[in-house]
Amino acid sequence: MRLESITLSDFRNYKRSDIRFSGGRNLLLGKNGAGKSNLLEAVYVLSTSKSFRQAKDSKLVRWDTDGFMVRGVFSSTRGKYTVEVACGREGKKLFVNGTPEERVSNVIGYVYCVIFYFDDILLVKGPPASKRSFLDLVLSTTDPLYFDNLRRYLSVVRHKAKYLKDSTTVDRNLLLSLNEQLVQFGGYLVDKRSELVLFINRYIQEAAKKVYPGGPFLELKYHTNIAGEGKIAGGASTVDLFVHALERCGRQEIITAQCIAGPHRDDISFMDENHDVRHFGSIGEARLAAILLKLGQASFYTNSRGVVPILLMDDIMLELDMRNTERVIRLVDPQSQTLITTTEKSKLPEIFQYDSVFTIIDGRVN
Ligand SMILES: Nc1ncnc2c1ncn2[C@@H]1O[C@H](COP(=O)(O)OP(=O)(O)O)[C@@H](O)[C@H]1O
Numbered sequence: 052m053r054l055e056s057i058t059l060s061d062f063r064n065y066k067r068s069d070i071r072f073s074g075g076r077n078l079l080l081g082k083n084g085a086g087k088s089n090l091l092e093a094v095y096v097l098s099t100s101k102s103f104r105q106a107k108d109s110k111l112v113r114w115d116t117d118g119f120m121v122r123g124v125f126s127s128t129r130g131k132y133t134v135e136v137a138c139g140r141e142g143k144k145l146f147v148n149g150t151p152e153e154r155v156s157n158v159i160g161y162v163y164c165v166i167f168y169f170d171d172i173l174l175v176k177g178p179p180a181s182k183r184s185f186l187d188l189v190l191s192t193t194d195p196l197y198f199d200n201l202r203r204y205l206s207v208v209r210h211k212a213k214y215l216k217d218s219t220t221v222d223r224n225l226l227l228s229l230n231e232q233l234v235q236f237g238g239y240l241v242d243k244r245s246e247l248v249l250f251i252n253r254y255i256q257e258a259a260k261k262v263y264p265g266g267p268f269l270e271l272k273y274h275t276n277i278a279g280e281g282k283i284a285g286g287a288s289t290v291d292l293f294v295h296a297l298e299r300c301g302r303q304e305i306i307t308a309q310c311i312a313g314p315h316r317d318d319i320s321f322m323d324e325n326h327d328v329r330h331f332g333s334i335g336e337a338r339l340a341a342i343l344l345k346l347g348q349a350s351f352y353t354n355s356r357g358v359v360p361i362l363l364m365d366d367i368m369l370e371l372d373m374r375n376t377e378r379v380i381r382l383v384d385p386q387s388q389t390l391i392t393t394t395e396k397s398k399l400p401e402i403f404q405y406d407s408v409f410t411i412i413d414g415r416v417n
């Protein structure tokens with residue numbers, strides 16, 4: 052899919068800007084603080100209604116103004132359409148082709164993009180919660196049933212944790228019924244997360260063959276405490292494993308008043324020749340692993356939804372050496388539209404050919 056043009060009004064440090072992009076590679080050039088990441092953030096808002104920097108909506112509104120508006124004109128297999136997110140005193144609103152949508156969350160499914168940015172390092176070196184959020188985002192944007200099961204599962208976990216904490220004696224039947232719900236909703240999460248990790252791992256293996264034959268061998272692994280490692284892919288069903296895990300942890304859950312067994316404790320890790328990149332990888336190696344994960348996300352969108360997502364690459368070469376930057380550039384699907392930021396052209400390898408270049412100065416684009 053392609054972002055043809057975008058209009059920003061009172062968004063971050065942009066007063067008013069209309070920008071028309073190329074379908075291929077767009078280079079956004081500017082000094083620190085010029086507004087490069089802000090522009091990528093505006094595109095991202097059109098795909099999820101939120102900032103990728105976990106910023107509250109109020110932070111996106113240009114200082115001393117009352118609200119922002121971002122409108123994008125997109126083209127994809129569904130034709131040409133506009134998506135607009137407007138945020139003012141009465142809250143946030145979404146318009147598709149000028150028509151208001153009932154809920155802002157309806158934005159999911161119109162615009163597929165993948166953001167590459169500084170905090171991606173957390174997907175390798177950060178806590179399990181960051182990794183689960185990544186899996187949840189990818190799966191929720193491609194599968195409404197996943198989103199629904201996730202919501203229900205987390206609600207039961209909260210309910211069960213509160214019950215275990217508040218009760219002096221435990222009603223076994225109530226606990227059993229809560230556990231049944233956990234298995235029903237959570238089993239789906241485990242299956243889908245496991246499939247996604249397998250898909251991305253396969254992507255990474257193929258990518259490695261392409262750009263560094265014989266080079267470091269990276270493997271992405273999924274860890275869920277309902278099963279011993281690797282058991283999910285073959286053998287026992289997820290439901291059986293989950294039921295057994297809940298039985299196994301039952302006593303401990305009552306003693307500690309915590310929900311222990313289940314995908315709310317899942318994790319993923321990158322292994323480099325049996326060493327966990329989280330603990331042993333350099334920042335550059337971890338950055339490369341995170342970028343491969345994001346490229347895998349893009350490939351998953353193409354495979355599961357039939358759309359080539361827009362790639363938003365924010366300063367990706369920051370911690371990569373030139374060879375690794377070149378490898379990443381070579382892995383980018385030539386069909387994808389890319390918006391890539393940098394402070395200087397010389398930071399990009401020569402093999403990077405761009406179709407358009409935009410110079411950004413203080414929230415103005417030339
Ligand atoms: N809500 C806002 N209103 C006005 N300016 C903002 C707002 N939020 C951030 N900025 C400004 O945007 C600039 C940062 O822009 P950013 O896109 O992150 O820079 P870079 O080009 O280095 O990626 C900072 O100078 C900051 O002061």
Ligand SMILES: [Mg+2]
Nearest residue numbers: 087088365366
């Ligand atoms: Mg930036």
